Amino acid sequence: MRLLVIEDDRDAADYLVKAFREVGHVADAATDGDDGLAMALGGQYDVLIVDRMLPKRDGLSVIGDLRAKGMETPALILSALGQVDDRVKGLRAGGDDYLPKPYSFSELLARVEVLARRRAGRSEETVLRVGDLELDRLSHQVHRGEEEITLQPREFRLLEYLMQHAGQVVTRTMLLENVWDYHFDPQTNVIDVHISRLRSKIDKGFSQPLLHTIRGAGYMVRDGAR
């Protein structure tokens, strides 16, 4: 994956570039809005990571200009402003995701990978399959092998989201935002309990677990056999 980090804090930019390279991505950095815009227009990037406050041209206007020129490269906004309405403003300006500072790298990485994959347009399928697990988005039926699994509506949406991003790390905040539509910190890790319920329904009694916990990051649905 080719990534562009537009961030004026040189330390933070270097850290991100280094961290992305360590996990096998190609990453460049720009330190102001004008450079960032020029590089984003010229380079073939898969995802842009844009700081909201930038010298010369702020992050939202960089994204706005790109969108006006027809560039649909997914953009994740980083910002010290973490409130709900700032998030709404960021998404309205053309951003695809919003992450308040300070963030953990695993959270950022998970979101960036989801954005890159979304671009590939995989989420339109009506039947999602991982291993022998099958989720039909139209009839709302879930099967594992021959066996039908009954899920509560929220469990269905949780599994749907996980399966849409099969093979990718999905963090707890991503689940809370996308499955429950909450943007606050529930203090106690309620998500973990929902996951363990879901796990008991789809993995219990099967030799091959599909729902994995990724330590320090989140969860992943993956066909372990592959």
Place this chain on the structure above:
Amino acid sequence: MTALGKLFRTTTFKLTLVYLTVFALFAAFLLGYFALNTRRLITEQITDTVNAEITGLSEQYRLGGIRRLVVVVDARARRPGSSLYLVTTFAGESLAGNVTALPPGTLDNTGWVETGYRRLDEGEAGEHPEHHALARVFQLPGGFRLLVGRDLDERERLYNIVLSAGRWSIAIVIVLGLAGGLFVTRRVLRRVDAMTETTRTIMHGDLGGRLPVAGTGDELDRLAENLNLMLERIEALMRGLKEVSDNIAHDLKTPLTRLRNRAEQALRSAKTETEYRAALDSTIEESDGLIRTFNALLMIARAESGQARENMSEFDAAEIAHDIGELYEPLAEEKGMTLRVEAGAPAPLRGNRELISQALANLVDNSIKYAVPRDASNGEPAQIVVRALSEGDRIFLTVADSGPGIPEADRGRVVERFVRLEQSRSQPGLGLGLSLASAVARLHGGELTLADNQPGLKSVIALPRGGPVQIAG
């Protein structure tokens, strides 16, 4: 700026000047109109009198010829305050009358003429100033000419009286207006100066200062009262801010110290990679905790400062109760409790959906954290009930548990930031959950109350249905 200069620059004074100009112009117009009309009226009276006399005298002439006319004119001319008369032959020779020194040629043309003259009884020219008269020259049959006129001095005198009255009244209007304006302006200026003075002391840090209220209930008083209300709000906010920063200093220093100690400890004594890794892991964990605390504090501060008012929408509180209940139900079950939602009827509400959800989530989280899993008295699983109720123009979101509750004496205190009761110190948590719930309730013009559920705790968020009411002036 001099005191006088300041006076002249006030709005009141400028308004006074405008009004003064308008009134002076109006007075001038009124008096001018009056003077002109008076003059016209007097002229009309003169012409009427003269016409009547000419008719009378020509009648005398018709009856008794020039002899009779001369006798009548002489008689009339001698009366005090009489009109002006002159009877001449065709050649211009004076036959009778009381007028002399007419400018030559006056009698040549018949009709109205305004002319200078002297009365016969006044003696030689130069002794008296020349008079002015309005006269009519009339051609009698037989070549005689008759002049009848009235003195104009009266008219001019009246005209002049009116004019000088006008000048005086305008002068008085200006003087009184200016004096009144200055007086009012000075009064207003004194009060504004007092306000400015108070504002200055407040700006220099004495937030306890309040603007003087004269008690007259006028617009300045209302302004001062509203400013005082604002100052009170600011003072409360500042006090809150100070408290928060004190608490932050206290409650964040502890984990920061722990963080630092751990890093130092690792540097000093860790030998293997595993030990370094463990130290780094705990450092990250500790800093995540700090970030959470900061986020919660920012959220509370935002709710308290009223900034979150922008994000208000209409939604159903019953739905929120179901959503939050659904989110926490597995957690409660895992802890050996039951969580039930009682929210049948829709409870429409205007507010910040996200914040109200979080407030309710905090209350549920608290109940799960502190409720004893199994009721000590009868061994039943502990119950948590989430309710959404619409009553009158208020919406009640209630979380009731059968846990240990909060002693009545502590109920006011636990809402404050970072306050955690001794019994709960062992539990994980920030001591900010109730503070946030309370701040969110107040943001919406409602309140959070903690009550006894006998046994247990009943936390109630009461919210006005229509959202926060703006403070009316």
